[in-house]
Amino acid sequence: MSETATPGTTGIVVTGASGRMGQMLIRLISETRGVRLAGALERAGHDWIGQDVGAAMGGGDLGVTVSDDALEVIAHAQAVIDFTAPAASVEFADLAAQARTVHVIGTTGFAPQDLSRIKAAARHAAIVRAGNMSMGVNLLTQLTRQVAAALDEDFDIEIVEAHHNQKVDAPSGTALMLGEAAAEGRGLSLDAASDRGRDGITGKRKRGDIGFTAIRGGDIVGEHDVLFAGAGERVTLRHVATDRAVFARGALKAALWGQGRPPGEYDMLDVLGMRGASA
Ligand SMILES: NC(=O)C1=CN([C@@H]2O[C@H](COP(=O)(O)OP(=O)(O)OC[C@H]3O[C@@H](n4cnc5c(N)ncnc54)[C@H](OP(=O)(O)O)[C@@H]3O)[C@@H](O)[C@H]2O)C=CC1
Numbered sequence: 001m002s003e004t005a006t007p008g009t010t011g012i013v014v015t016g017a018s019g020r021m022g023q024m025l026i027r028l029i030s031e032t033r034g035v036r037l038a039g040a041l042e043r044a045g046h047d048w049i050g051q052d053v054g055a056a057m058g059g060g061d062l063g064v065t066v067s068d069d070a071l072e073v074i075a076h077a078q079a080v081i082d083f084t085a086p087a088a089s090v091e092f093a094d095l096a097a098q099a100r101t102v103h104v105i106g107t108t109g110f111a112p113q114d115l116s117r118i119k120a121a122a123r124h125a126a127i128v129r130a131g132n133m134s135m136g137v138n139l140l141t142q143l144t145r146q147v148a149a150a151l152d153e154d155f156d157i158e159i160v161e162a163h164h165n166q167k168v169d170a171p172s173g174t175a176l177m178l179g180e181a182a183a184e185g186r187g188l189s190l191d192a193a194s195d196r197g198r199d200g201i202t203g204k205r206k207r208g209d210i211g212f213t214a215i216r217g218g219d220i221v222g223e224h225d226v227l228f229a230g231a232g233e234r235v236t237l238r239h240v241a242t243d244r245a246v247f248a249r250g251a252l253k254a255a256l257w258g259q260g261r262p263p264g265e266y267d268m269l270d271v272l273g274m275r276g277a278s279a
């Protein structure tokens, strides 16, 4: 990482620089005034290490060399934007906490023990984590909470998500956010109510369950339906992402919003000012 700090700009490190979201974020940061790319991280042994990240992406030089030295790179930045994998994100959370750097986590698929580590890291630095950084999905969570509260258990709730064939976790982070919102609206615990992965002789649907279905295929960016199915009528709330830029823009907004915030765990409802707002 050879980049020199420019006064008055927010220096942002992108982890998983070669990934779908990593590259989208690097392009967005390099085109946005008031922010600068302060580092691009990849895992040790990756082909891109030592190359200029712009050139590695197939464009012009951006003046930032891809590094595997996360400690050094994060220590010289004001924010880390991280769309990688759970094992990597918990390590980055520890390093960002040590450096008191804002950590924006878009990674999904965390196990409960990962979330405990992130919670511990948030005692030292601001962490913004959301399974979906888009404005539309965060609005959809509010709508889901409201509709779930308005329609009683005569309406079965089913969450259907569709993603590209490279996605490794299911249900998606967004589907889980929507499930949490529906459960909150109904005054339930999602752990107790969720029905994931029906197969074979499943028996009848249990009243009050929140069902999840995952579709994987082609290059689908991300689609989510929340279905409220009653007798003789259905209500469907739907979000379709057609461009990953919606996630990148949300993550960059979160990185800037986090500057100067006290340590703690935040989400996109905080960033977008939607916390507690009834949709
Ligand atoms: N919250 C949101 O709005 C969104 C969340 N996501 C989530 O972001 C994550 C990444 O998605 P996407 O960009 O499509 O995935 P990609 O597979 O395209 O990119 C992941 C990147 O992370 C790197 N990585 C993975 N594991 C490690 C590790 N242990 N150490 C260091 N680097 C690692 C990968 O490197 P390598 O190739 O070497 O493995 C790769 O560069 C997923 O969890 C996805 O669900 C995605 C879009 C929006």
Ligand SMILES: O=C(O)C1=N[C@H](C(=O)O)C[C@H](O)C1
Pocket (backbone or CB within 6 Å): 108, 131, 132, 163, 167, 171, 172, 173, 174, 175, 221, 222, 223
């Ligand atoms: O892996 C993806 O691509 C996406 N992951 C997030 C999720 O798990 O919900 C957000 C978005 O849908 C794209």
